[in-house]
Amino acid sequence: MVTLRTGFLMVFLVIMFGHVPNIWGQTVRAYVDRNPISVDETVRLIVEQQGSSSGDDPDHSLLKNDFDILGTSQSSQTSIINGQTSELRQWVTTLAPKHDGRITIPPITVGNQQSEPLVLMVQQPSQGKPGVAAKDIFLEATVEPQQPYVQSQIVYTLRLYHAVSILEGQIEDPQISQAVVERVGEDRSFDTVRDGRRYQVVERRYLVVPQASGSLKIPSVLFSGKVPDGRRSQSMFDDMFGNGLGSLGRRFQSAKLVRARSQEMTLKIQEIPSGMNSDTWLPARELSVTETWSIDPLEVQVGEPVTRTVTMSAKGLTGEQLPELPLSDNDHVKVYPDQPTISTEFDGSWAVGRREQKLALVPTSPGHLTIPEIRIQWWNLEENRTEEAILPARDVMVQGTSSSSKIAAALDNHVNSDVSQTVTPSPSAGADSTMQKEPENSFFSPMIGQWSVMTSFVCALWLLTIVGWWYDRRKFRAHWKTLTPGVGEERHYSLREAREAVKQACLENSPDRTREALLKWASVRWEYQGHHNLGSIARKLSTPQQNTSDAQQAIWDLDRNLYAAQREEWNGKKFWNTIAPALQSLEKKNGTGASQRTQDLAPLYLHSSS
Numbered sequence: 001m002v003t004l005r006t007g008f009l010m011v012f013l014v015i016m017f018g019h020v021p022n023i024w025g026q027t028v029r030a031y032v033d034r035n036p037i038s039v040d041e042t043v044r045l046i047v048e049q050q051g052s053s054s055g056d057d058p059d060h061s062l063l064k065n066d067f068d069i070l071g072t073s074q075s076s077q078t079s080i081i082n083g084q085t086s087e088l089r090q091w092v093t094t095l096a097p098k099h100d101g102r103i104t105i106p107p108i109t110v111g112n113q114q115s116e117p118l119v120l121m122v123q124q125p126s127q128g129k130p131g132v133a134a135k136d137i138f139l140e141a142t143v144e145p146q147q148p149y150v151q152s153q154i155v156y157t158l159r160l161y162h163a164v165s166i167l168e169g170q171i172e173d174p175q176i177s178q179a180v181v182e183r184v185g186e187d188r189s190f191d192t193v194r195d196g197r198r199y200q201v202v203e204r205r206y207l208v209v210p211q212a213s214g215s216l217k218i219p220s221v222l223f224s225g226k227v228p229d230g231r232r233s234q235s236m237f238d239d240m241f242g243n244g245l246g247s248l249g250r251r252f253q254s255a256k257l258v259r260a261r262s263q264e265m266t267l268k269i270q271e272i273p274s275g276m277n278s279d280t281w282l283p284a285r286e287l288s289v290t291e292t293w294s295i296d297p298l299e300v301q302v303g304e305p306v307t308r309t310v311t312m313s314a315k316g317l318t319g320e321q322l323p324e325l326p327l328s329d330n331d332h333v334k335v336y337p338d339q340p341t342i343s344t345e346f347d348g349s350w351a352v353g354r355r356e357q358k359l360a361l362v363p364t365s366p367g368h369l370t371i372p373e374i375r376i377q378w379w380n381l382e383e384n385r386t387e388e389a390i391l392p393a394r395d396v397m398v399q400g401t402s403s404s405s406k407i408a409a410a411l412d413n414h415v416n417s418d419v420s421q422t423v424t425p426s427p428s429a430g431a432d433s434t435m436q437k438e439p440e441n442s443f444f445s446p447m448i449g450q451w452s453v454m455t456s457f458v459c460a461l462w463l464l465t466i467v468g469w470w471y472d473r474r475k476f477r478a479h480w481k482t483l484t485p486g487v488g489e490e491r492h493y494s495l496r497e498a499r500e501a502v503k504q505a506c507l508e509n510s511p512d513r514t515r516e517a518l519l520k521w522a523s524v525r526w527e528y529q530g531h532h533n534l535g536s537i538a539r540k541l542s543t544p545q546q547n548t549s550d551a552q553q554a555i556w557d558l559d560r561n562l563y564a565a566q567r568e569e570w571n572g573k574k575f576w577n578t579i580a581p582a583l584q585s586l587e588k589k590n591g592t593g594a595s596q597r598t599q600d601l602a603p604l605y606l607h608s609s610s
Contacts, residue, residue: 027051028113030105036121039100042070042257047108047115049089056111058091066103067095070224070257073557075569096224096259097122137162139171139223141262143208145381149270152283152381153316153351154208156181158262160223161192161199167255169225171204176218180209184346207318207351210269218265226255273379276386280323282378285350286315289374289391300369302400305336305362310374310391312355316381318344319353325374327359332369332398336360363398370395495587498524502583506576511562514572518555525586534559541582551582 033044047058060069072093079086097103097120105118137160144155158171174181188203210216272281294307312322319342327335338358345352363369374391498521505513515534522537538555554575561567 028108028110028115030108030115030118032105032118032120036123037097039097039122039124040259040261042094042096042259043120045093045095045105045108047091047093047110049110049113051087058093059109060093062106063093063095066098068098068222070094070096073568076571077569094257100124135260136164137166137223137225137227137258137260139221139260139262141218141221141265143218143265143267147268147270148210149283149379149381150210150213150272151281151321152209153318154179154210154267155350156206156208156218158204158206158221160202160204160260161194162202162227163197163199164227167226167228169223171202171223172221174206174208174218174221176208176216178210178212179216180207180211182207184351185348205346209318210267213269213271216267216269218267220261220264223260225258227258229254229256273386276379277377280377282314282317282321282323282376283381284314284316284378285381286313287317287376287378287387287389288313289376289389291391291394297394297396300361300363300396300398302363302366302398305360308359308361308371310357310359312357312376312389314353314378315347316350317353318351319355320344322353322355323376325355325357332363332365332367334362334364336362363396363400366398366400368395369398494524495521499580499583499587503576503580506572509570509572511558511567511570511572514558514575515562521583534562541586551579554578 027050030047077088100122107114292309341356371394373393376389502517505517538552
């Protein structure tokens with residue numbers, strides 16, 4: 001009897017466990033599509049999970065130490081054999097190594113399972129051999145000069161050589177510690193020949209100003225982009241127009257990722273030469289000081305202001321590096337400086353800084369007046385020596401009488417104290433006072449009247465604008481109601497109907513129908529704005545009130561899959577579960593009537609201003 005019970009128990013366990021998901025049979029493995037690779041190439045890491053899905057994605061965080069993660073795609077397969085269900089999920093991640101050598105890919109975790117570690121051999125890029133074809137794309141970097149001084153300019157030039165068409169690409173900016181880096185000028189393009197092969201060249205320049213002496217390391221710069229791989233995905237235009245599509249056909253051309261890095265550089269930054277003052281250290285290739293006058297200096301009158309403009313220009317320095325000019329204020333002339341004008345231009349080889357200072361000079365007495373010279377000490381980088389830029393002293397003959405000096409004194413008193421006074425000569429020498437101060441409001445009284453008129457005029461314009469806006473808005477509402485009667489009552493039903501169409505297309509696992517349904521849903525949700533692609537819908541899902549990054553990413557992945565050269569397997573049910581909360585949230589916060597349409601307009605203007 002015991003044997004019979006044991007037999008029944010074994011049969012029962014076999015039946016039960018035969019229908020339980022094979023969670024203990026779950027396995028995770030990882031492998032790469034190529035090994036070894038070059039440091040300027042990419043590699044695909046494939047992670048597979050066999051058995052019942054845990055619903056988790058692989059953890060790639062440990063890969064960021066040695067790789068740039070360029071993107072991940074996923075697919076799943078489900079099969080039923082003899083009543084047993086098995087599922088295979090696959091993640092394909094494109095990796096770009098950050099350095100050469102023996103790189104260990106750590107175990108990849110998916111749920112509670114881990115893969116075995118991998119070893120990837122990353123080699124230095126090949127230098128090329130005689131008889132071997134040159135690279136299609138490479139990036140070069142140059143610097144000038146090779147041994148710069150501290151706080152002097154270094155021109156860092158990047159040149160991208162490509163013998164094939166580039167569909168899209170990006171060059172990152174150099175990141176240099178202990179230096180100020182600024183991109184200058186526009187990118188330049190030209191053709192050249194290297195080793196008998198013609199290349200198109202894109203040139204970009206940066207100004208690098210080291211802030212400390214010693215060793216300066218300039219790391220390599222990365223270019224990443226896409227080039228045609230010789231294949232073109234089939235499209236409906238092939239049947240309509242044949243293969244001669246020109247630029248239209250290239251939109252459907254299959255592409256592959258390419259990367260190129262410039263070489264690293266290490267420069268020796270020289271210290272400030274002995275004998276030079278660090279406070280006025282000006283390393284430049286050229287430096288000059290010039291002046292202009294608003295009138296002839298020989299015709300200057302007492303009490304009449306004259307403008308002197310002093311301009312300092314330096315090749316190899318920015319305008320911000322140029323020092324302030326000394327002022328020449330004394331008992332015979334008053335100097336009132338204006339705000340300096342500082343600018344920096346690029347002459348194609350070096351930056352040219354300019355500092356322009358306007359000085360209002362008011363002579364206070366007639367006679368001979370000497371404007372002292374200006375001396376600027378600077379370091380000539382081309383001659384490697386100290387030089388001085390000199391603006392010579394100028395002799396000015398001031399004409400007029402000494403009684404006119406009272407006008408200049410009154411002007412000086414007004415500028416410095418901001419108190420308006422009227423100077424009135426005494427009619428007789430025996431008067432008790434030669435100066436009378438008028439009431440404080442005498443200067444501002446006519447201005448107050450002018451400001452009152454201007455303020456009233458602005459207020460009237462503002463009121464007219466409000467009235468015009470209200471009238472236009474009311475007219476628009478009446479026109480809208482005649483075109484769409486009952487739009488407020490049918491709004492929620494239309495959104496639900498459009499959302500159900502999206503759900504149905506997802507459950508049918510049809511990415512094309514899902515795209516059409518999403519566009520129709522968007523046209524109902526945002527009635528004023530046309531949505532012609534999935535990208536605009538994904539951007540609309542970005543709201544500060546909730547996290548919609550998963551829904552945005554799902555829509556972006558659908559859009560890329562639709563236009564990919566080879567479509568990957570798409571899970572419509574998972575897609576719907578991801579975007580449904582975001583769609584419902586947008587519908588719930590939607591109002592009706594005019595207030596709703598006002599809310600719909602806000603995201604449009606917010607997006608267009610970004």
